[in-house]
Each structure stands twice: as C-alpha cells, then as structure tokens.
Amino acid sequence: MQFSKNSEAISCVLRRALCALLICSALVCVAAPAAHASALWIADSEQVDEYLPSQLKSSGTPTPLTVSDSDEAVGVCFDKSGNLWVTNFNEQILEFTAKALKKLPTAPSPAVTITSSTFSEIWGCTFDKHGNLWAADENVGMYEVSALQLKTGGSITPAVIITDTTQSPRPCYVAFDKSGNLWIDDRNNGRLFEFTASQLGASGDATPTVILGGEGSLGDPGQIGFDGHGNLWVTSYGDDSVVEFSKSQLGASNNDAPAITISSSTLDGPWGLAFRGGDLWVMNQGNSDAEEFRPSQIKHSGSPAPSVILTDAASDSNELGFGPAHGK
Template sequence: MRYIHTGGGRPRYFYSDISVLNSSQIQILHHIFRHVNIPANAKWKQNGVTIAGGNGDGNTVDKLSSPYGLFVDDDQTVVIADYRNHRIVQWKNGNTTNGQVVAGDKVKGSGLHQLNFPTDVLIDNETDSLIICDYVNRRVVRWSRRSGTTKGEILINNINCYGLSMDEQRYLYVSDDGKHEVRRYQLGEKNGTLVVGGNGQGDGLNQLNEPTYLFVDRQQTVYVSDGNNIRVMKWNTGAKEGIVVAGGQGEGSALTHLYRPLGLFVDALGTLYVADHGNDRVMRWPQGDTKQGAVIVGGNGYGAEANQFSNPWGLSFDRHGNLYVADTNNNRVQRFSIE
C-alpha cells in the first residue's frame, strides 16, 4: 500500500545566518541548518488558522488540491507540494488569500517545465532553489527561485523519491519507497550512499516497508516514517539496523499506536513529532519514551473544523515553534500557534 492520494519532515531549514539564541527559543546553528528548541512542556492552540488554501479543491492560486509535503522558511514563507495540481506553490506570511506557483506547469508531464504528483519539497537557500520529489516522474529536480524560472534540472533520476531532507553539510537524503531505503547524496552525485534499509521489503530492524518522509538531525541521525510497518525508525550514523522510536504496534488509535505515520520533525531536545495520518492527529513522542506518545493537536475525528484534520500529511515548524500541517483532504494548510 503506497500513500498516494488519488482523489503527505520532515521539516528542513536552510539559510545563511550566524549562531544566535533569541527570546523565541530558536537556536540557529551553523550556516544552513536551523535547530528548533521547543520546551518539553510546550502546548499549542487547539484551533488552527488556515494560512493556505481552504477554499475547496481546485487549481486556481487561492486553492490547493491535496497538499503533501511542506517547508517553512525563516520568514515564514510556506512552500507546498500541491500534489494533484502537479505544482509547487508558495504562500507568503500574511497573505492567506493567494499563493504563487513557483514550480510546475498547469498540467502533469515529464518535461523539465512540468511535475507529476510531487510529494515533497525543501528550500536550499545556499543556492536559492527548490529541491523537489517529482514522484511519478521518478526523479529529484531542482528549480531556481529566481524570477523568470520556467523549468527545473534533474538532480537524481530513476528513483521512487517520496521524502527529502538535508543536513548541515548540505548532503541530501532521499527515501525510495520502491527499494525500501534511504540514500544520502552530495549535490551533483547520481548514485548516493545507502544509509537506511536496503535489505529488501520487510519488518526487520534492518528493513523498511515503503518509507515516506524523513528528518535528519545535526548528528546525521536519520528518522524515517516506515509506512507499511506503521512505525517511525531512528538510524544512527553508520548503523546496520534502526531503532523503533514510535509505533510498531500495528494500526490503532491508542497512544501507543500510529495509523500511517507520515510527516516528521525532531526538535533540539530529540522530541519526535509525527503526522498520524489515519488518526487525524499530530503526536509527540519524547526522546527515550518509545512506549507512548501524546496528541498535541487534532484527534477530534475526521472533519473540517479548526480543531480537526482530514488525513494530515506533511508537517513543519517555523522558527518561533508554531506548527504547520498539510491537511490534505481539506485542501488546506493549518498553523497552530505555540502558547
């Protein structure tokens, strides 16, 4: 079963700045990696605010059609993989009326000016570009963010790319849900290095079963949503097998369970945040506590109210600790403010 919406990291932050710790409790580390420091007892407002879409299913600039992965930049610009519209859209902070198409054409296709069901996107501010999982075209592409860009370039070909992340050395990590593995690439490299899985499809600790989204921390530890195994795995650098850090108990709605984990984020304390797609909620799993998580937003049934989700997919945080969730079947992105 693939998580493909026919009808979801891992947050990633990249920009040039010096190290600073401000009152928003956000620590900026190195040149291209932001570490979000969220207090262990943090709470979020339970009613989300729609900051993109929410005007029904459509392809005009005020609408989304099944938003999947998303990325929040330093200025709170949100970039969204608008899956069924075959495009990447950008929504500026403060403008919740209309987005801007920044990659893709009006129709799906395999041309360099087109995308075909994109699943994830990140911003690399070092090159002022977007890096995109162009899922059905089986490629990773890069689009310049400069004005006038009309096509992208292929970085990696022949890969069932689902999720992307980048570490502070600017290595790119890509999940392949066909080969059940994650590889690490230097930009410009075609083959990459196996870092997670690669031992066939299965539920062993050295295996994955259709991995989706991922997150990479400062130590190059890889966290990955192991789709059909209903778990989140943590693979330390150089490890031959992973550690189950959330789920792994089969599908269910108890706090010990997940039901199709998708978007991921890990904060400075090592706390894991998961978009629990099938349970219409976002969960938090403290580092070291693999037995039980806690619901931080959602979990109020499938629906379109401000405190509900309809199959959440991607998630991310901004530098203030506010949570952003791609609420896929409601065709919107919701922001939940930290209290």
Template sequence: MQRVIIIIVVVVLGVIAGFGIVFVGYTPGQTAKDSSEILAGVSEEDKLALCGDGIVKSNEYIKEYLIPTYCSASVGIVVDRDGKVWFAETLTGKLGIFDPDTERFQEIKIPDWKTRNRGFGSMVWGMKFDPGGNLWFTDEIGNAIRKYDTKSGKFEIYKIPTKGSYPVQVAFDAAGNVWFAEIFGKKIGKIDPELAKDGTSEGIIEFAPDATGLETMGQLIVDHEGSIWFTMLDYPTIGKLFKYDPELNKFTTYVLPNGTASPVGIVEDNSGNLWINDHGTNLFFKFDTQSQKITKYSTSLPQTNHVVSLPYWNVIDDKGRIWFNLHQGNAIAVFDPTQETLIEYDIAKGQKMWGYTTNPLQFALAPDGKVWFTQWTENKIAVLDPTLPIPLLISTDDRSIELKPNTTSTITIQVKSDERTYSPVRMNVSGTFIISGKLWNIDVNFSSTELQFDEPSTKTVALSLTPRGDLPEGDHTIMIGARYDGITYSTTVRVKV
C-alpha cells in the same frame, strides 16, 4: 482495502477557493467539525478508512489531538521556530496550525486546492520554512510548489513544467534556491525565488538523471557541500542512489544493496554519511560517501498485522541521532549511530482495515526536542516526548560474532529495569539477513523470552543462534531488543557469515 493502500503514493487534494483564517479551540475528547459537503458522494467504507473513529488514544509518551475539521487527511507537518506546529490538510485544502501552549488550532484555507473523487486529497509530503519564515510545500494534484508568506498571509503557486510530476519533497541550498523531487516526473527541480513568478513556471529549472529501468523517485536533500542527493527505484527489485553536482551539472549513480525495495528517506549525518530508509522492508542503512560501504540495520518486527515495518522518512537531531517513522510498524523510532541503539515508541493502534496502523506518514522535530507527526487515516496530529525516562536498557559485551552452519553462537545480554514491571518484558530479535528482518534459516533461543522485575535490577539473558543451513555471506547486523509498555529498546550486534 488494497485499493486504498495503493493510493497512499498517488493520492490528491480538494477544491476550496480563496483563503481565510479560522480559530478553533481544542477540548480533549471532542468530536471534529462536520465536513459533509467535502465528502459528498464518498462511501461510508471510505469515510471510515480515511477519517478515523474520532477517539483520542494517548499513552505515556505520545499525546494525540483530534483535528477540528472532519476527515482532513493530514500528511505533511513542520514545526516553526516558535514551536507552533503546521500541517497540511490534504482533503479539505487547509494549512493547520497548532499552538502546543494553548492547545488551540488555527486553519488557513489554501486557494484553488483540488481533490479527486471518492474523497482523496492532493498529497502534501514536503513542508519546510525558509530562513525568511516563508512556508514552502508540495501540491501533488496542482503539480506545483506552493509558498505561504507568514507575514502577509499571501499564497503563491509555482507550476512545475513536467505534467503529472508528483512533487514530493523540498530542500534549500545555501543560495536560497528551493530544490524538489518528482516521484513520477523522475527529475529534480530548482526554483530561484528571485525569478519565480506566481502562477507560472518562470524561475524553475528541471534536471533529469538517467532513470533507465527506474519508475519513481524518493526523497531529496542538499548536503553540506551543496550537492543534491536523492533516491530512485523500481519497486520491489531495484534501488539506486544519485548525487547531482550543480556546479558541474553532473549526476553520479550508486547501486544500493540487492533486495532494496523502496529507498525513500535520506538524511546526512554530521560525518557526511547518508542514512537511507527502505520503505518496502524492515531495513535502514548507512552509506559511507567516502568508501561507499553500506551497513544495514533492521527495526524490530512489527506489532501490527503487517509483515514489515516500512521505515519511511528520516531526520537528524542536534545530538546526531536519526529519527524516522515506521509506516506499517506504527511507531516513531530513533537510532543512535554512536551507540548503535534503537528505541521504538509505539503509537496507539489504528483501524483493523489498515492492519492496526494509524498511517503516521510524516513527522517533524520541534525546537524543544519533541516529535510531532500526522496520522493520515485518523484525522489527528500527535506529539512524542522523548525526554521522558525509559524504564529499560539493554546491553551486551558481545558486540560481534561469527555464524557458521550447524554451530551455535551465544550472546549474553543484560536487561536493566529502573522500576518494578507490571507486565512481562518480552525479548525479541531481528536482523538484516532477509528484508523482513526475520532470522531466516536460524534457530533462535532466548534463555528467557519474558522477564518480570519485582524491583529495579538487572537480569542476564542468553541468546543462542544456530544456523540450520546456508546464510547470505558477508557482514550483517542483528538487533536484540526488550519490549515493555509500548517501548522497544534494542542494541546492535555485528555478525560475520
């Protein structure tokens, strides 16, 4: 399936002309509608890889919904101000709308939607509503940014001047301009909605940074001062961060840490720091825009058949927490920068051919705090309810340590369970010494690797770390976690080498 995995970054979208609206009711366990005409000529292997098995696999925190149109290959997703969930069916060329209150789907055909052969659709990574309620989204194969007027039901398409640019994200500035990033065009672009004309490139301006030695572009955001930030990379060796000042028409370049393989997700926190996900490793990090200091963190090690979790896109919520999806880790994660704690919610396992990930490629936060996401190869959307109580907490008073060769350092950890556990609570640890998150060249010993709670209580665990040889010098972090019933709760310890 290597050829399928590679296509995640380069895929396309299918030929359906005209647009109309179809309302579909949802019943748990139903079979999605057949779309055999769309998949004509697609091999059974590829159908299995892209369409899923049609089985809903919800758990305590995450509820899945089967998309009515078979093999929709949905990616982009956003939630409107009324709580309705919008998503892009990249293979079948539709906008899907799901009402959580009625559990009913609505589907709107997108005009002139193009696909490739072998059943791969036009990837839609970015979907956002402007203040007027218009939905803007990217169209890879159409090489365009599209707009859907939710009041009139009218679609418009704005053609990007650079051919084969692969638009990936959209963002709005204070003046209402629409900014977008180009994966292969290696440019950022701006659409002036007042000047844009349907079916043309009018009203679009592109800006090209110095992309010498860089192959592709990641996410784009507009910060609180109106500057444009984005990432670029040459996978898997070089990652850079760029800032564009629209008033000065000036680019500034920042080099990211050695080993950064694929910086993609980027978001600004309430203090003006940038949080960046490395979608080629287990790592994510904070970039202080004033001091340019970088602090790296690791997710827990994947529970799927993958070496790294691949943190992907990220969003900040109204509490200042950073949410992100773990592509190969098959989880939705939230990091609290104040407490330096990480919670990872496992998604029910996907197909073996994908290493058991469901390919949760995009997600969005709803006004009620729930997290909605697509499962590209399962033909589903799903919702995580983070308001539900978590049975575990983990803490330590040893918030920083120093590691020296052949010297043992011990961290005392308190693991609290608010309920009786019916399966083992498993301890785990990861760190930022190498990109996989594993504690390379360190002997790791927990006094107890598994805990059982017969009643609500707190247990103490000791973690001993003994470096066997040289470690990368400098400042690092380790994440010490407790895992139970599909939840991993981790806390950060800072490490000086």
C-alpha cells in the same frame, strides 16, 4: 596619575567587554530563536493547516488556522524569509508570503505559482543552504528550482533534475544533512538513499552513494528528517512505527537495521514527521492524529505514550514541518 591612567584603561576594557557581550547576546537571540516559538504546519491535501505554539502544549482537538487556497497540498517548507512554499498534486509549487500569512485567518492567495511540464507526481519539498527549493517527484526523481526561478514563477524547466535509472526509486520526501548531502525515501523497496552534494550540481542520472534499509526493515517509508544530532528519522507507514538510523550508520550502505524503533500503540499509519527542538512530532494517516514524543522517550527503542496528542489534526495528512507562527 599612573593609578588614574590604569583605572581609565581598565574602565575602557570593561566597557568594550560589556559592549561585546551585549552584541553577542543580541546575535544569539536573532540567529537562534527559541525552537518552541515555531508553529506546526501540515499539508492536509485540501488545505494547509497551522497549529500555533499555544495549541501544542497539551492534548486536545484545537482548531487550526488554514491556508485554503492550496488545494491538493502535499508538501510544505519555509524559506529563510519565512515565506511558505506548498507543493500539490496539481503539479504546482505555490508561495504564500510571510506578510500575507500574518493576516490569517484571512485566507491568503499565492504570490507565486510555478508549473512545469516535467512535474509528474510531486511530493515533499525542502530548501538547500543557497535558497534553492528541492522537491521529490515519485515518477521522475528530484528537482531543484533555483532561487531565481522562485522569484519569477511561471512555467519552468527545473534548474537541476536528478534521476536514478539503476535503483529506480519512488521518492516522496527529501532532506539535507549538515554536509549538504541530499537524502530521499524509496517507496519501491523500503530504502533510504543519499546523494552527495557534489552529485547535485547538474542534471543527470546519479547513483546513490549510500543505501539504507531494505530487507524488510522499512514498510513503505514516508517523511524523513534529521534530529539535532545528525541522526536520520523516517516514518514506516506499513509497520506503524518510526525509526532512526544513527549518524554513525549514515556513512556506508548495508546498514539495514535501524538503531531505534518507536512502535507506540497510538501510531496508526504514521506518515509525516518533523522535529521541534528535540521533540519529535508524527502525523498519522490512520487516525488523523498528530503526536509529540519528548527526547527522553525516543532515546531507545520502545512503545512510549505520546506526551501530546492532537486529535483530528488532519483528514488526509502528508508532509509536516515547523515554521514561523503567523496569524492569530
């Protein structure tokens, strides 16, 4: 009898453990989908282009799916629901829903259009962890469009407007680190600025807590982004290179020399960049190519040959990003 009770107890424990394992596995699959399932999206001025995962496996000249109702597109970013948001030089922020994008190549229409008299020369966009959209404005600073404003659309006053009259940067792109600090590029002086999360709660003039670059280390910086290790990467358009400031360099100013510089001979006016898993993708404005560099190729400074080159990927590229694969 005792043996039977012990057997039942052990069986119960095993069933619970198996159940927990299955639940955990399901959660992992949902919370962390394969990075390589994502598609490459490019703001191509006249439109937004999508390259499906199957088109990113090898070099060539694939034909993208296009979101044509996004004239003057300059920035692309996705919210948590997989909806595409586009900023453009018409000083608009547009939403294309995931449901509509699934019908590509049938061209979707914007579900939400946001305008503002404050918008002057809006560029790249990103989302914070609360679902608010942040955008860079080369003539003003940085905007937060709240999650509520994104739902209602129309003409708005941004929920938060951050300016910096001391340094007077010309930001084109914005990115958040894992601590919720906002980083921007400064085209005026070839620098990168950090504004801490505590500085982003209300509108006002803010002083950067960290300044990187300067002294000629960055020639006309473009899009910025973080890799999975917390290192900050930026394209250096004027130098035909892509550089990394290591995570350890981000804690204080005066780190002017990048930790890594990638200067492949195929880089020609690099402007946009984004990570897909550990792979770095770069968009060239000079030759309109999109290039992939594998993790092993960007561990150290050098001039590696891209593992994949998509030729004629965009006629006038701006921001790139990875998001859900839509259409067929």
